[in-house]
Amino acid sequence: MLEKKIKRVTVIILDSVGVGELPDAADYGDTGSNTLANVAKAVKGLKLPNLGQLGLGNILDVEGVPPVPQPRAAYGKMAETSPGKDTTTGHWEMAGIILEKPFRTYPQGFPRELIEEFEKRIGRKSLGNVVASGTQIIEELGREHMSTGRPIVYTSADSVFQIAAHEEVIPLEELYRMCQIAREMLVDEHQVGRVIARPFLGQPGSFKRTSNRHDYAVTPPVPNLLVSLQEAGIKTMGVGKIYDIFAGQGVSEKVTTRDNMDGVDQTLRFMRTNPEGLIMANLVEYDSLYGHRNDARGYANALEDFDRRLPEILAAMLPQEVLLITADHGCDPTTPSTDHSREYVPLLVFGAPVKGGVNLGIRSSFADVAATLGDFFGVPFKTGTSFAPKILL
Missing domain, CATH: 3.40.720.10 (Alkaline Phosphatase, subunit A)
Incomplete structure (x- = not known):
């Protein structure tokens, strides 16, 4: 020293x-x-x-x-x-x-039983459950999300569980609550490095992610x-x-x-x-x-x-x-x-x-x-x- x-x-x-x-x-x-x-x-x-x-x-x-x-x-x-x-x-x-070992990743999306438990806890169905780019997935599913109120769940090659939602469809407080629920679930064998809130605004064809992102890390x-x-x-x-x-x-x-x-x-x-x-x-x-x-x-x-x-x-x-x-x-x-x-x-x-x-x-x-x-x-x-x-x- x-x-x-x-x-x-x-x-x-x-x-x-x-x-x-x-x-x-x-x-x-x-x-x-x-x-x-x-x-x-x-x-x-x-x-x-x-x-x-x-x-x-x-x-x-x-x-x-x-x-x-x-x-x-x-x-x-x-x-x-x-x-x-x-x-x-x-x-x-x-x-x-x-x-000693990397955080777990889900190159095929999350197990069906995990998504079903998540949906049960948040009180609504979800969309997606795929590996995708964040900007691409909201363009693909944003319209359906706005009409159904279902959050968009996706991941990447990284150890992340990401939830995208339009701020005027799912308020930020509710999106953050969903992320906290996911964080509580994703432990032990399903532990991921981060759960990430990915809020966005706009209309189909012109969606834009906002700066209200929030990460929930281990x-x-x-x-x-x-x-x-x-x-x-x-x-x-x-x-x-x-x-x-x-x-x-x-x-x-x-x-x-x-x-x-x-x-x-x-x-x-x-x-x-x-x-x-x-x-x-x-x-x-x-x-x-x-x-x-x-x-x-x-x-x-x-x-x-x-x-x-x-x-x-x-x-x-x-x-x-x-x-x-x-x-x-x-x-x-x-x-x-x-x-x-x-x-x-x-x-x-x-x-x-x-x-x-x-x-x-x-x-x-x-x-x-x-x-x-x-x-x-x-x-x-x-x-x-x-x-x-x-x-x-």
């Missing part, structure tokens, strides 16, 4: 911005996936000058983002130890939770870093779906977000009003709007939007602060699949206390983030291998 203590750490998770297939990617059907590099190729080069100066192009070959002689940040990439490639698993591992096991920090009296702040991913455990204060740029705004708000603590932000649109929809151009635009905001984040940093930028998995929009991909994630670590230009190599686990943050804050955490000794001045 290092004696040096960092006052504040801001962790920004660019949801699904993977940087190349892991050695076991073939086991997941993800051979050839490289979200960042393939997006860059698809659009004939990314314009990410600020991330480039930090050292993004030193991690891997990215068209339009060349390596720089003196990166401002320490840089590297991380492998995922836990099985799986979903949001919960990736975030949990960064908090020091390594799973309660994470302890010890985990967020709980350890909180128990040590260190404030933990979650931006976006962080609170939901950890089922509220270990998160002192939360704020939801409408989109990526609102996520940046809310991160900056925390940075400007809290001189100490951990800020953890998830920017979800790379995954939800572009990766799952195989929209490489949209993905590229979103990356460039973040890069343009990065100077604001750097300017808001305190002298005793560290910024860590990473991701939780991949979701390569250039492959035939619309699912997450089993990939390495980038690692950029910047701040006045950090030596720029340090090559952190390939970290064997996302849990190295937990061990490192533990060192930064002076809170012992045993899972993972801290890279703090390599980078602190």
Whole structure:
């Protein structure tokens, strides 16, 4: 444990911005996936000058983002130890939770008896029970949903039970109640990582999902870093779906977000009003709007939007602060699949206390983030291998 203590750490998770297939990617059907590099190729080069100066192009070959002689940040990439490639698993591992087995998935839909029990408990029939894209399923079943009042149930390659409903047909409070019922049911052999409320508005042909999404995650096991920090009296702040991913455990204060740029705004708000603590932000649109929809151009635009905001984040940093930028998995929009991909994630670590230009190599686990943050804050955490000794001045 290092004696040096960092006052504040801001962790920004660019949801699904993977940087190349892991050695076991073939086991997941993800051979050839490289979200960042393939997006860059698809659009004939990314314009990410600020991330480039930090050292993004030193991690891997990215068209339009060349390596720089003196990166401002320490840089590297991380492998995922836990099985799986979903949001919960990736975030949990960064908090020091390594799973022995993946959350259960339902590639053929949920068992009939499970759906029947769900319908019995919510007091109405449901539609769907298929593997589908969230935008596609509401276009296909939205009209019938509006005429019958039946919620739309669907899943994906991830471990999720998703319920879509028009806010003017099933009020949000009722949709959330249905999700809570599903969460209570989906335990033991049917345990899934998340139950997700997917509300939408509009009319057939022009449905649009709203920002009132809510995730109901499995309660994470302890010890985990967020709980350890909180128990040590260190404030933990979650931006976006962080609170939901950890089922509220270990998160002192939360704020939801409408989109990526609102996520940046809310991160900056925390940075400007809290001189100490951990800020953890998830920017979800790379995954939800572009990766799952195989929209490489949209993905590229979103990356460039973040890069343009990065100077604001750097300017808001305190002298005793560290910024860590990473991701939780991949979701390569250039492959035939619309699912997450089993990939390495980038690692950029910047701040006045950090030596720029340090090559952190390939970290064997996302849990190295937990061990490192533990060192930064002076809170012992045993899972993972801290890279703090390599980078602190």
